[in-house]
Amino acid sequence: AQKITQTQPGMFVQEKEAVTLDCTYDTSDPSYGLFWYKQPSSGEMIFLIYQGSYDQQNATEGRYSLNFQKARKSANLVISASQLGDSAMYFCAMRESGGSNYKLTFGKGTLLTVNP
C-alpha cells in the first residue's frame, strides 16, 4: 500500500483564489511528521510547511495552511490568494519515527497551474 497518496495529478486555480491540494497517508507509527514541498520547473524542492502528529493546531505559514484531520489520515495543503508564481509541482511527504533514519516518503505530486 502506498504510504502517501495524492489523488489530483493536476489542479487549476484562478489567480487570487484559494486552492486545496489533497494528501492522505498511511502509517501505524503514532509519531510522525507531514511535510509539503513545492517544486518549480527549475527542479529544486522548497519546504513549505510541517505538521507533527501530536500538534493540536493546524500548521500555518503565511499563505499556506495544512488542514490536518488525523482520524481521516489526511493532510491537505490550502494555498490562499493564489499567485502566478505558485504554479509548480507540490509534494506531500511523511516522516515516520521508526528506526533511526527518519527518512521522508513522498507522494507522486500534484501539478498546480495558476491562471491569470
Place this chain on the structure above:
Amino acid sequence: EAEVAQSPRYKITEKSQAVAFWCDPISGHATLYWYRQILGQGPELLVQFQDESVVDDSQLPKDRFSAERLKGVDSTLKIQPAELGDSAMYLCASSLDSAYNEQFFGPGTRLTVL
C-alpha cells in the same frame, strides 16, 4: 543564505559510461540525503549519511551505484555503468541532524542516459 550545492546541474551520458554527482550540504548539517526522482514521481531516498556513516542505503542499487562522504562534509554519488533507466533527477538534501524537521534540498542534477 546557506544553500545545498550540487554539480553538475545537467549531465548527458551514454549507457555503460560512468557518471558522478557532487553535493556540498549546508555547513554544520550532519545528515545528508541522496534522492532519485523519476519524471512524474516523487523523490525516492537512495542513501542517507549521518556524518560519514551510511545509515540507510536499502534502496541503493549497489551493483552499480556507490556513495561516499569521506570527511562527513561533501558527498559523491557514482553510477557505473549507467543504464537507460537511470535517467532521472538526482537530488541532494541536508538537515541539521536526522531528527530535525526540515530537509534542505539542492537544485538537483538532471541525468540523461542515451
